Amino acid sequence: MIETEVIWHNGEFVAWADAKVHVLTHGLHYGTGVFEGIRCYETQHGPAIFRHLDHLDRLERSAKLYYMELPYSIEQLRAATHELVLRNAVSSCYIRPIAFRGYGQMGLNPLDAPIEVSIALWPWGTYLGEEGTRNGIRAKVSSWERISPRSLIPAAKASGQYLNSVLAKIESVKAGYDEAILLDAHGHICEGSGENIYTVRDGVIVTPPQTASILDGINRRSVVQIARDLGYAVIERDITRAELYLADEVFLTGTAAELVPVREVDDHAIGSGGPGEITRVLQDAFQEVLYGRNERYLEWLDVVATPQPPAAAGEAVPQRAGA
Numbered sequence: 001m002i003e004t005e006v007i008w009h010n011g012e013f014v015a016w017a018d019a020k021v022h023v024l025t026h027g028l029h030y031g032t033g034v035f036e037g038i039r040c041y042e043t044q045h046g047p048a049i050f051r052h053l054d055h056l057d058r059l060e061r062s063a064k065l066y067y068m069e070l071p072y073s074i075e076q077l078r079a080a081t082h083e084l085v086l087r088n089a090v091s092s093c094y095i096r097p098i099a100f101r102g103y104g105q106m107g108l109n110p111l112d113a114p115i116e117v118s119i120a121l122w123p124w125g126t127y128l129g130e131e132g133t134r135n136g137i138r139a140k141v142s143s144w145e146r147i148s149p150r151s152l153i154p155a156a157k158a159s160g161q162y163l164n165s166v167l168a169k170i171e172s173v174k175a176g177y178d179e180a181i182l183l184d185a186h187g188h189i190c191e192g193s194g195e196n197i198y199t200v201r202d203g204v205i206v207t208p209p210q211t212a213s214i215l216d217g218i219n220r221r222s223v224v225q226i227a228r229d230l231g232y233a234v235i236e237r238d239i240t241r242a243e244l245y246l247a248d249e250v251f252l253t254g255t256a257a258e259l260v261p262v263r264e265v266d267d268h269a270i271g272s273g274g275p276g277e278i279t280r281v282l283q284d285a286f287q288e289v290l291y292g293r294n295e296r297y298l299e300w301l302d303v304v305a306t307p308q309p310p311a312a313a314g315e316a317v318p319q320r321a322g323a
């Protein structure tokens with residue numbers, strides 16, 4: 001990975017190499033941590049963190065679900081992240097905040113273990129490869145079932161839960177595919193190992209609902225809104241495996257992946273076997289939004305620095321992430 005200068009750890013900026021934990025850290029043994037994946041983009045308004053407050057809100061909700069009280073407020077975490085972007089002088093990067101049960105208590109009752117929080121960031125290119133982003137990826141339906149709400153909390157972004165995604169990812173890569181698609185206990189489509197999923201059939205976009213065992217992706221919400229604003233019908237409902245194979249188009253969204261076309265699922269070519277038309281339109285539109293080139297969605301950008309001269313009257317300069 002590409003290292004940067006400093007990492008924010010428990011309220012202090014420490015050198016990258018010094019951001020360490022004890023081997024008896026609770027979260028290391030039991031996965032008792034919650035995290036976020038956020039991206040910052042170089043925009044004409046300065047470095048801008050996409051939907052920053054939405055990500056920090058989700059971090060706080062994930063923590064609450066695991067009975068963790070964050071020792072820092074969302075505003076403190078936001079300010080720390082801004083300073084981190086400036087100190088590391090990287091404006092296009094992936095940001096990884098994590099809150100975890102630290103050192104001091106072993107055993108399954110974590111309530112007395114302290115909560116540590118750190119934020120790191122580094123430049124991270126295309127998650128599923130340049131080629132995949134351009135021409136589409138090959139996915140495999142996993143033999144591993146997505147975690148269910150009867151055993152864990154699909155809506156939480158918690159460290160231990162990712163063992164499920166890791167198994168699915170390893171299986172798909174070893175079998176020669178780019179990504180895994182996980183089903184739930186009923187055989188319905190949930191999502192990729194680290195992305196939400198969508199099908200397009202006869203011009204209608206379909207994606208599993210929030211009540212499916214999915215992570216309620218922030219890019220999912222964004223892309224659904226952008227698609228609707230562009231006039232496409234978006235339906236949230238369960239999707240079967242056959243519908244996936246017979247779709248005209250399939251694509252994925254996530255912070256790391258952004259918007260990636262799927263060109264094959266289980267060796268079935270999707271549509272014409274390349275990125276579909278609507279996928280292309282949404283991919284381009286989404287890029288415009290992420291890079292602050294679409295005025296309509298500027299409220300989604302949390303601009304880090306304001307190195308520009310004062311804006312002319314009437315010019316929109318986003319200051320913080322909106323709803």
Ligand code: PPE
Nearest residue numbers: 037194195196215217218219220254255256
């Ligand atoms: N589902 C899962 C399971 C998931 O991990 C992600 C994000 C999403 C959906 C999309 O959510 P959002 O980023 O809010 O649109 N996956 C993160 C972790 C990737 C990793 O390898 O680590 C990410 O994209 O940051």
